[in-house]
Amino acid sequence: MLENLETPCLVIDAERMDRNIQAMADVISQHHVKLRPHAKTHKLPSVALQQIEAGAVGITVAKVSEAEVMAAGGVTNIFIAYPLVTASKIERAIRLSEQIELIVGVDSLAGAQQLEQCASRLGHSLQVRLEIDTGFRRTGVLYEQATALAAEIALMPHLRLTGIYTFRGSLLAGKPTLDVAAAGQEEGTLMVQLAERLRAQGIAITDVSVGSTPTAASAAAVEGVTEVRPGTYVYYDRMQARLGLCGIEDCAGSVLVTVVSRPSADLAIIDGGSKTFATDVQPGTDPLQLLGFGHVMNLEDAFLVRLSEEHGMLDLGPLAQAANLQVGDKLRIIPNHICSTVNLHNQVIMQRGDAFEHLPVLARGMLE
């Protein structure tokens, strides 16, 4: 029973998760585009396999160590969407590519040369995709420099440049208006145009990979896009709900907490703070205007306004005060950002009806 779980803990509503997995697979398959979910949200091989079962071609990760955990868990097709630039990591990736279908990201000449040297030394070839910056100013070669860099990589004998990819999901968070459909269309169009330019140069680009949870559906509708990589949709979260991409009732992940103190009428202290709720999506961030660090279920004017490491401070409005919370009461709170919240938890509790399964988050904390 939920009430018997030790708190704080992260509970996943498996039925909501199942629906989210199927709904995204259905939407993307209608466009005859491949779905390669980013595993950063769940960090669980078992959930990755469920996504693949539902139609995904494979998964996306950011780190070699994550790819190793996912491969050990039975995932056989992985894209490391991150530039690998050090020999030790590249060698690990090459070893992994002997066992599974692996693609790695590249975004610079120096990085490509490292990949080429390691692959050559080990007598292997590596499938690579070129990352393009379409405006987020993160990794990715500048759009206008992409054709020149692609031409150099295409000449490297141990690298097979088969695709291009971009990420601009978080670009949306800074925009005053949130037209995610237009954003996805723009992202897809920019990348398809670039792919055509590269093909005109004689580079056989087969994969045009774009999209995050906000833009996946609209980007998939662009003719020429071949793959999308949404991650958060598997659980959704308060930020995605605020963006209008789901209802709060679609959010599969919530943190179960206990009220540990009621020092005054307008204040309740819970046993989860910044070690339990991620703080990378801060309250008040425009245009999300999130009130507090999570959505308190069934207490509409209770706001998680402050966190210290082990304490969460709930500001109680009139309705929440009327609920007369007691020390020992349990609450469920949907975090602002589920991906980074999952990363704080050694385990999640997968709830399916009355069954609670404790799952170690196997790819949690994989930094290398």
Add this chain to the structure above:
Amino acid sequence: MLENLETPCLVIDAERMDRNIQAMADVISQHHVKLRPHAKTHKLPSVALQQIEAGAVGITVAKVSEAEVMAAGGVTNIFIAYPLVTASKIERAIRLSEQIELIVGVDSLAGAQQLEQCASRLGHSLQVRLEIDTGFRRTGVLYEQATALAAEIALMPHLRLTGIYTFRGSLLAGKPTLDVAAAGQEEGTLMVQLAERLRAQGIAITDVSVGSTPTAASAAAVEGVTEVRPGTYVYYDRMQARLGLCGIEDCAGSVLVTVVSRPSADLAIIDGGSKTFATDVQPGTDPLQLLGFGHVMNLEDAFLVRLSEEHGMLDLGPLAQAANLQVGDKLRIIPNHICSTVNLHNQVIMQRGDAFEHLPVLARGMLE
């Protein structure tokens, strides 16, 4: 060699740590006050034992699970400075109190009744301290209600109320001026006055426990304070340096990262983001006015201005641009808040001269 470590990783300069441990022990012992460091910063039994070796009476933790890990690592005197309000946790604490000297926090009548019932059921007594809110509005009974609550707890046959404690370290962060000496003196004075009032009621308060890293020294100077509980000083961090409590050269913890992309002259991308650097102390927070999520060593106008989960975006000023950073270069960055950063890392690398020891952070991620 540092250059050979896989990145990102958290490196602890053991010589700086040794100095920090000894310096705090010396300052506090001059006042004939007990030192009970909060282990939340290092989360390592081996470092806790080193603090005890240097003179600490025991340690402080926030969770039963942390106490269990510390006890398993050889620590024999632990204060859980947190209200335990559920039977399962209280029972674990009672079991632990059979093996080590354990004190637990309490701050409400409901919580005290839970403690009393469990202790009675198991036929044990528990040593408790009453937490007082001295202005931070977190856990802690309101100052003016403390005497009434203490009187009720003192009547409970299985609880031994031997002390009072408070925390207001983070109160400082919101203040326009940062007179930490005055803050520590005020904190100590408030608590000593309360202890005297309780003794006048016939409650034998022997421990008056206060102080965090900012206020430990000044609070220890107040006649009647018996114990201080600083945590961060063991490694220090950028926030403490900004508060003037240490120099940046006293900070023992830094994150080693690799430059993975140089998309433009003013931008370098590193392989650590919000999974690597804690985001609970945000840049720009008054009055700290921290520029970015960490202090980049040896590159004075490089600022870690944005993080996504696996990417850190370094904004490079003229001097940093002149340094001509290359893909593959390593940098060291002192995080804003070391405690929550440690919590993100499965291991730390303890560097002592040329020796690098990989230490699993045994009490990391202990939420329950």
